[in-house]
Amino acid sequence: xxxxxxxxxxxxxxxxxxxxxxxxxxxxxxxxxxxxxxxxxxxxxxxxxxxxxxxxxxxxxxxxxxxxxxxxxxxxxxxxxxxxxxxxxxxxxxxxxxxxxxxxxxxxxxxxxxxxxxxxxxxxxxxxxxxxxxxxxxxxxxxxxxxxxxxxxxxxxxxxxxxxxxxxxxxxxxxxxxxxxxxxxxxxxxxxxxxxxxxxxxxxxxxxxxxxxxxxxxxxxxxxxxxxxxxxxxxxxxxxxxxxxxxxxxxxxxxxxxxxxxxxxxxxxxxxxxxxxxxxxxxxxxxxxxxxxxxxxxxxxxxxxxxxxxxxxxxxxxxxxxxxxxxxxxxxxxxxxxxxxxxxxxxxxxxxxxxxxxxxxxxxxxxxxxxxxxxxxxxxxxxxxxxxxxxxxxxxxxxxxxxxxxxxxxxxxxxxxxxxxxxxxxxxxxxxxxxxxxxxxxx
Ligand SMILES: Cc1cc2nc3c(=O)[nH]c(=O)nc-3n(C[C@H](O)[C@H](O)[C@H](O)COP(=O)(O)O)c2cc1C
Numbered sequence: 001x002x003x004x005x006x007x008x009x010x011x012x013x014x015x016x017x018x019x020x021x022x023x024x025x026x027x028x029x030x031x032x033x034x035x036x037x038x039x040x041x042x043x044x045x046x047x048x049x050x051x052x053x054x055x056x057x058x059x060x061x062x063x064x065x066x067x068x069x070x071x072x073x074x075x076x077x078x079x080x081x082x083x084x085x086x087x088x089x090x091x092x093x094x095x096x097x098x099x100x101x102x103x104x105x106x107x108x109x110x111x112x113x114x115x116x117x118x119x120x121x122x123x124x125x126x127x128x129x130x131x132x133x134x135x136x137x138x139x140x141x142x143x144x145x146x147x148x149x150x151x152x153x154x155x156x157x158x159x160x161x162x163x164x165x166x167x168x169x170x171x172x173x174x175x176x177x178x179x180x181x182x183x184x185x186x187x188x189x190x191x192x193x194x195x196x197x198x199x200x201x202x203x204x205x206x207x208x209x210x211x212x213x214x215x216x217x218x219x220x221x222x223x224x225x226x227x228x229x230x231x232x233x234x235x236x237x238x239x240x241x242x243x244x245x246x247x248x249x250x251x252x253x254x255x256x257x258x259x260x261x262x263x264x265x266x267x268x269x270x271x272x273x274x275x276x277x278x279x280x281x282x283x284x285x286x287x288x289x290x291x292x293x294x295x296x297x298x299x300x301x302x303x304x305x306x307x308x309x310x311x312x313x314x315x316x317x318x319x320x321x322x323x324x325x326x327x328x329x330x331x332x333x334x335x336x337x338x339x340x341x342x343x344x345x346x347x348x349x350x351x352x353x354x355x356x357x358x359x360x361x362x363x364x365x366x367x368x369x370x371x372x373x374x375x376x377x378x379x380x381x382x383x384x385x386x387x388x389x390x391x392x393x394x395x396x397x398x399x400x401x402x403x404x405x406x407x408x409x410x411x412x413x414x415x416x417x418x419x420x421x422x423x424x425x426x427x428x429x430x431x432x433x434x435x436x437x438x439x440x441x442x443x
Pocket of ligand 1 (some may be wrong): 079134163164184300303304340341364383
């Protein structure tokens with residue numbers, strides 16, 4: 001059961017050498033005692049599943065998160081929700097949006113609102129897309145396929161992870177006719193495999209390749225690690241327990257940490273598809289990507305799962321646009337995408353407005369779609385998109401904008417964006433301040 005949640009069909013056939021094949025299992029695999037055990041937490045979870053709120057009660061992205069938190073198995077919740085170290089970047093990703101204010105214009109005819117636009121030349125009903133996340137099957141048996149159907153039916157683009165729990169072919173087969181899918185690539189140490197992946201993505205009709213570069217080593221995801229550790233220790237295994245485990249670690253071993261700009265150029269030479277770099281965290285690297293001939297970048301810190309205290313992408317976007325403009329390094333076929341911490345229609349509009357007339361900005365949303373899919377499958381994905389779309393329509397009306405292309409940097413006030421106080425809950429939970437100086441009548 002665990003294996004199937006993590007791996008697409010055909011993985012064994014594709015990657016295990018034939019000499020490891022020992023024969024066909026006769027009958028059923030023996031069950032472990034732990035497969036039957038239902039502890040207190042598990043029975044609470046099962047009760048939550050039975051009493052899950054109807055989809056019609058979902059009002060926003062947070063509602064899906066609340067449902068997911070209670071109905072997901074503990075290890076799946078830990079894997080999806082965790083960030084790295086003190087999770088400062090993870091939380092700042094969202095908080096930073098709250099430091100951008102609107103400059104709403106009034107007395108604009110806002111009878112007709114159109115939220116559609118294009119991203120990398122493909123039409124989309126909204127300026128946001130479902131970004132690449134691994135292991136959707138941990139939350140829902142139809143995994144990335146129900147996300148594909150839900151997004152496709154709502155005219156929303158889906159980016160598919162190298163580490164999907166279903167095969168690229170299965171996810172491409174689930175694509176709604178006319179829908180757009182992009183492929184996210186982790187460059188495999190074996191370049192032959194990496195090249196085959198790109199070719200397969202091309203053949204299966206993916207419309208762009210995103211090379212993720214922010215994970216040469218896995219971030220320190222302590223919640224994920226601890227979960228694995230706790231679940232495994234019904235007996236005391238002393239020091240023999242692999243404390244480094246957890247879904248994240250198990251997945252990442254093949255990613256090549258030697259990837260550099262030469263490899264990016266090599267990937268470009270393999271395909272006619274647009275190639276973009278995902279996980280860019282400085283203006284300098286946006287410039288490098290531009291100079292390398294990429295069709296764009298994703299400003300992202302991997303949802304705060306990699307280097308903690310790397311900058312919130314919305315802050316980096318506000319820094320990047322003026323610099324690229326000044327250097328005259330913006331061209332119509334260079335798009336800047338951004339992900340991390342997006343929960344609301346207002347967040348999406350703020351990012352697009354910062355790009356304004358200078359650069360087209362698309363906004364990726366990760367965890368909220370995993371949560372919606374975990375709770376309600378395809379219908380959950382659709383519902384979340386509809387809620388965000390409704391928010392966009394209302395927000396655009398209130399902002400005095402009728403089309404996405406009309407959003408400009410004059411619609412946002414970014415003056416308060418820099419300067420923050422990031423709470424460190426972990427630090428605070430163990431920190432004991434020094435005692436105050438004592439008076440002589442105190443002991
Ligand atoms: C559970 C999970 C798995 C992820 N897997 C991948 C992945 O396989 N490849 C990748 O490029 N990014 C991956 N990401 C990062 C996302 O693409 C994206 O950068 C991040 O989720 C955006 O932040 P958000 O979740 O706050 O929207 C993952 C993120 C999460 C939460």
